[in-house]
Amino acid sequence: MNRFKFFKEGIRNIKTVGTVTRSSRYLCDKMVNHSKIHNAKCIVELGAGDGVLTKHILERMPDNCRLLSFEINEKFLDTLNKINDDRLIIIADSAEKLEDYTRQFKMEEVDIVFSALPFTVIPKHIATNIVRLAQKVLRADGEYLQIHYSLVAKKMYSDIFGNVSVYFQPINIPPAFVLKSLKI
Numbered sequence: 096m097n098r099f100k101f102f103k104e105g106i107r108n109i110k111t112v113g114t115v116t117r118s119s120r121y122l123c124d125k126m127v128n129h130s131k132i133h134n135a136k137c138i139v140e141l142g143a144g145d146g147v148l149t150k151h152i153l154e155r156m157p158d159n160c161r162l163l164s165f166e167i168n169e170k171f172l173d174t175l176n177k178i179n180d181d182r183l184i185i186i187a188d189s190a191e192k193l194e195d196y197t198r199q200f201k202m203e204e205v206d207i208v209f210s211a212l213p214f215t216v217i218p219k220h221i222a223t224n225i226v227r228l229a230q231k232v233l234r235a236d237g238e239y240l241q242i243h244y245s246l247v248a249k250k251m252y253s254d255i256f257g258n259v260s261v262y263f264q265p266i267n268i269p270p271a272f273v274l275k276s277l278k279i
Contacts, residue, residue, distance in 0.1 A: 118144075118211065118242065121266040123151040125273050126209055126240050129262055132156050135206035139197070139232070140164040141190040141225070142212040145174045152209060153180050163200060165190045191221065193228045204234035211242045214251070222248070226255050233278040241274045252276045 126148060132138070132155050143149050143164040152162055165186045166172055175185050186196050190212060197205060208229040214222040229239055239256065243249075252259040256276035264271045 118147050118271070119264075119267040120147075120151070122242065122264045122271050122273070123148045125262055125264045126242065127151050127155050129260075129273060129275055130207050130209070130238050130240055132207065135160050137197075137202040137205045138162045139193065139202075139205050139208045139229070141193070141208065141210040141229070142166065143171065143175055143185070144168075144211060145171050146178055148209060148211060149175065149178060149183070153178070153183060156182070158182070161200070161202065163196060163202060165193070165196075190225045191228070193225070194232060197232045202232075205232045205237060206234060207238045207240070208233060209240050214241070214248050215243070215245065219251075223251060223255070226251060230255050230276075230278055235278060237278045239276045239278070241276075243272045243274055244269050246272060249274060 135156055136159065138152060138156060138160060140149060140152060140162060143166040149164055156162065161182050161184060163184045163186060164175065165188065166175055167187065167189060172185065172187050184200060197203065212225065233239065241252065246261065249259055249261065252274055257279055258276055260275045262273040262275065264273065
């Protein structure tokens with residue numbers, strides 16, 4: 096999907112897309128570089144969008160790793176379904192059903208959850224529930240990485256995980272933060 100089509104979809108569905116621009120390669124690199132992706136066997140991606148981060152994850156994850164990517168936007172799903180990689184499992188459903196799908200695909204212990212869900216526009220109780228589910232499916236010492244465009248929701252990650260590190264990426268429109276939490 097090109098930038099203009101992404102922009103149109105972002106404007107049309109801002110409450111589910113959360114932005115009008117796709118993540119820059121710099122932001123995708125920052126997300127992946129702050130994870131232990133080289134050791135991962137099971138990865139979950141929440142809010143895969145048009146697959147820009149998905150492709151970065153697939154390029155760096157081991158051959159024996161599986162990626163479960165959630166997306167609800169039909170136009171983005173069309174683009175995601177064009178990615179030809181047997182390690183990728185695309186879920187056209189809400190991240191609220193995360194635990195059901197990790198069970199279904201026998202991913203009992205997830206190593207990393209990458210998320211680009213727009214939690215600042217999702218009702219707080221739903222956002223909190225999704226992050227709690229992500230924390231629940233992570234293995235001990237598993238990693239949760241989240242894209243945000245402000246630090247308004249930082250406390251939610253501290254409350255759920257007990258820790259959060261913040262990495263700023265200015266080379267993105269808009270500039271973004273990667274929030275990282277570990278399951279202790």
